[in-house]
Amino acid sequence: xxxxxxxxxxxxxxxxxxxxxxxxxxxxxxxxxxxxxxxxxxxxxxxxxxxxxxxxxxxxxxxxxxxxxxxxxxxxxxxxxxxxxxxxxxxxxxxxxxxxxxxxxxxxxxxxxxxxxxxxxxxxxxxxxxxxxxxxxxxxxxxxxxxxxxxxxxxxxxxx
Numbered sequence: 799x800x801x802x803x804x805x806x807x808x809x810x811x812x813x814x815x816x817x818x819x820x821x822x823x824x825x826x827x828x829x830x831x832x833x834x835x836x837x838x839x840x841x842x843x844x845x846x847x848x849x850x851x852x853x854x855x856x857x858x859x860x861x862x863x864x865x866x867x868x869x870x871x872x873x874x875x876x877x878x879x880x881x882x883x884x885x886x887x888x889x890x891x892x893x894x895x896x897x898x899x900x901x902x903x904x905x906x907x908x909x910x911x912x913x914x915x916x917x918x919x920x921x922x923x924x925x926x927x928x929x930x931x932x933x934x935x936x937x938x939x940x941x942x943x944x945x946x947x948x949x950x951x952x953x954x955x956x957x958x
Contacts, residue, residue, distance in 0.1 A: 804829050805828065805829060805830070805833070806826055806827065806828055806829065807826075807827045807828075807829050807861070807862065807865055808824035808825070808826055808827075809824055809825045809826075809827060809861060809877060809878065809879050809890075810824050810877075810878055810879075811823065811824065811825075811878060811879055811880065811881065812878035812879065812880045812891050812898075819882055819883040819884075820880075820881065820882050820883070821881040821882065821883065825879055827857075827858045827861045827862055828858055828862065829862050829865070829866075830862070831855060831858050831859040831862055834855060834858055835855060838851060838855075852905050853904070853905040855905075856903065856904075856905035856935060857889055857903045857905070859950075860889075860890070860901075860903045860933060860950065860953070861877070861889075861890060861903075863950070864877060864890065864892065864954075864957075865877060867954055867957070876892070876893040876894070877890060877891065877892060877893070878890075878891040878893070879891060880900070880916075880920055880924065886915075886916060886919045886920070887916050888900045888901070888902060888916045888917060888920045889901060889902055889903040889916075890902075890903060891920075892957055894957070894958075897927075897928060897929075898925050898927060899927060899928075899929050899930070899931060899956075899957065900916070900917050900920045900921065900927050900930050900931070901930075901931040901932075901933055902914070902916050902917050902930075902931070902932050902933065902945075903933050903934075904932070904933070904934045904935070905934075905935050906934055906935060906936070907934070907935055907936045908934075908936060909932065909934055909936065909938075909947055913932055913934070914932065914944045914945060917930045917932065917944070917945055918944065929946065929956070930944070930945040930946065931945060931946045931948060931953070931956055932944075932945045932946070932947045932948070933948055933949065933950065933953055934947065934948075934949060935949065935950075936949055937949060939952040
């Protein structure tokens with residue numbers, strides 16, 4: 799009922815290779831991140847900065863806005879996530895035709911080397927990616943050798 803009324807969205811897992819030990823349960827996101835924040839008891843903007851679920855809320859925001867971006871273009875969802883039983887994970891896989899763009903989402907103001915770990919693993923062992931995106935809560939928007947580093951304001955132009 800929550801999914802039918804567009805309150806929550808189930809992000810399906812990506813599993814192209816059956817022989818790998820992958821997590822195959824969908825992840826649940828709120829379509830309205832404000833509702834999720836309210837249910838967590840967040841009433842003021844400054845509460846988010848120190849909230850233990852800040853990263854999850856940021857990820858929820860990006861997933862829900864990407865879903866809306868696809869719908870507003872008149873396209874099917876074609877969104878997935880990747881996680882295996884060894885803990886390798888990519889937060890969002892954005893599919894355009896036969897191309898899959900892995901997107902790692904981090905609620906940090908600065909980029910660290912360990913942020914690329916899931917992107918590197920996915921591209922090397924699961925599905926080669928022409929374009930990899932590290933989306934973070936900072937101000938920079940640049941192409942680096944390991945991935946495109948961008949922020950939410952500059953994210954959607956990279957998906958075309």
